[in-house]
Amino acid sequence: MKSVIEILREIRPEFDFTTSDDFIADGMLDSFDVVTLVATMDKSFNISISGTEIVPENFKNLAAINELLLKSGARL
Amino acid sequence: MKFIHHRKRISGILAVVPARELSFVEDMKNFNFPEVRSLKLKEVMGYDKHRVVEPGVCVSDLAVFALNHLFERKLLLPDEIDALILVTQSPDYFMPPTSNVIQGRLKLKKQMFCMDINQGCAGFVIGLMQAFLLLEQESIRKVILINADVLSRKTSPRDRNSFPLVGDAASITIVERDSDDSVIHTMLMMDGTRSDALMIPAGGFRLPSSPETAILEDVGDNNLRAKDHLCMDGSGVFNFVQMEIPSLVGDLLKYGGATIDELDYFFFHQPNRFMLQKLADKIGVPHAKMPSNVVERFGNSSGVTIPITITSNLADRLVHEQFKVCLAGYGVGLTWSAMLMNLGKVNFNSLIEYK
Numbered sequence: 001m002k003s004v005i006e007i008l009r010e011i012r013p014e015f016d017f018t019t020s021d022d023f024i025a026d027g028m029l030d031s032f033d034v035v036t037l038v039a040t041m042d043k044s045f046n047i048s049i050s051g052t053e054i055v056p057e058n059f060k061n062l063a064a065i066n067e068l069l070l071k072s073g074a075r076l
Numbered sequence: 077m078k079f080i081h082h083r084k085r086i087s088g089i090l091a092v093v094p095a096r097e098l099s100f101v102e103d104m105k106n107f108n109f110p111e112v113r114s115l116k117l118k119e120v121m122g123y124d125k126h127r128v129v130e131p132g133v134c135v136s137d138l139a140v141f142a143l144n145h146l147f148e149r150k151l152l153l154p155d156e157i158d159a160l161i162l163v164t165q166s167p168d169y170f171m172p173p174t175s176n177v178i179q180g181r182l183k184l185k186k187q188m189f190c191m192d193i194n195q196g197c198a199g200f201v202i203g204l205m206q207a208f209l210l211l212e213q214e215s216i217r218k219v220i221l222i223n224a225d226v227l228s229r230k231t232s233p234r235d236r237n238s239f240p241l242v243g244d245a246a247s248i249t250i251v252e253r254d255s256d257d258s259v260i261h262t263m264l265m266m267d268g269t270r271s272d273a274l275m276i277p278a279g280g281f282r283l284p285s286s287p288e289t290a291i292l293e294d295v296g297d298n299n300l301r302a303k304d305h306l307c308m309d310g311s312g313v314f315n316f317v318q319m320e321i322p323s324l325v326g327d328l329l330k331y332g333g334a335t336i337d338e339l340d341y342f343f344f345h346q347p348n349r350f351m352l353q354k355l356a357d358k359i360g361v362p363h364a365k366m367p368s369n370v371v372e373r374f375g376n377s378s379g380v381t382i383p384i385t386i387t388s389n390l391a392d393r394l395v396h397e398q399f400k401v402c403l404a405g406y407g408v409g410l411t412w413s414a415m416l417m418n419l420g421k422v423n424f425n426s427l428i429e430y431k
Contacts, residue, residue, distance in 0.1 A: 032236075036113075048354070
């Protein structure tokens with residue numbers, strides 16, 4: 001199973017996701033990156049993140065993404 | 077808002093797509109965007125091929141071609157048409173109505189009701205509702221519903237938000253009275269406070285087209301488009317669909333006294349595969365019951381995607397069999413609508429190419 005940080009690095013290898021608290025505001029993830037991230041996490045964690053949860057605040061930083069994964073039933 | 081219609085049926089569907097096919101891999105060359113990210117997008121969203129008209133081809137060209145196809149094969153007789161409803165966002169002219177233009181080009185009878193409806197992705201359900209209402213009149217026995225759009229002509233090839241998914245197409249749906257005691261349930265909602273989520277800002281009377289409105293502007297995410305082009309708030313539309321459609325469908329099923337298991341298919345508007353699969357998961361519909369394979373083959377052609385989904389997924393099966401289906405369209409306006417009906421035993425259900 002890939003970790004979130006590995007998935008993020010695959011999507012945007014040019015950024016260091018450990019140094020930002022707001023991936024969206026810092027321009028590290030755009031809306032299409034978020035879609036790619038959701039699809040990859042769905043597959044990797046064998047879940048289906050609800051479409052209503054696909055809002056910027058849930059993808060702000062690693063803590064928010066981890067919280068979303070837990071809420072969506074992922075085993076971390 | 078609830079609607080109920082009795083003794084109405086669809087007796088034939090013909091979809092027409094342009095022969096000209098573009099591919100996402102080729103489109104990518106126009107985007108100021110790394111290829112590897114575009115390819116990921118292709119995989120997730122289902123972008124691949126899309127059909128667009130040659131320069132100069134208009135909605136009435138597609139509609140006249142499709143109706144002549146039916147006339148030549150005697151699947152429809154010109155004199156049978158009592159009403160012609162055209163749902164489009166890309167009319168040939170501001171005036172006259174393009175439905176009248178189609179009537180004139182085909183030399184149809186004058187005892188006829190023609191009307192244009194300016195609607196988009198919810199336009200198939202809305203057009204059907206209007207057809208059912210017209211059929212309450214004794215003088216109207218057969219309504220031709222045309223859904224057609226050529227929005228590729230209003231989309232910036234440099235806009236990754238819109239261009240890879242846009243498709244041009246038309247469909248002809250024959251609507252008439254049903255001798256069976258059929259019941260069709262519909263739910264419809266509109267919210268004009270979010271009307272700027274999908275729009276073409278320039279070209280109307282509010283902001284007429286000018287050399288300034290044709291200038292390509294950087295609108296973020298490396299996308300370039302002009303005010304003359306289709307502008308879509310992709311995230312806003314995605315959230316609108318995920319928030320509103322599951323409850324609309326739930327309310328419709330309750331209203332029609334049906335369950336998900338009883339339904340054979342959910343033929344929904346086709347914006348992209350990701351959005352449809354998320355909708356299916358949220359509503360609890362198996363992916364096999366909600367086809368999401370249209371945008372990758374033909375593109376998103378607004379109100380025509382539901383007929384294309386029906387023709388391309390069922391083809392002749394719809395001539396021999398009957399299905400209980402839920403239709404749903406959502407988009408410009410904002411408008412969202414869903415319909416529960418029996419569909420089948422039609423005279424024809426096919427897809428052809430416009431050349």
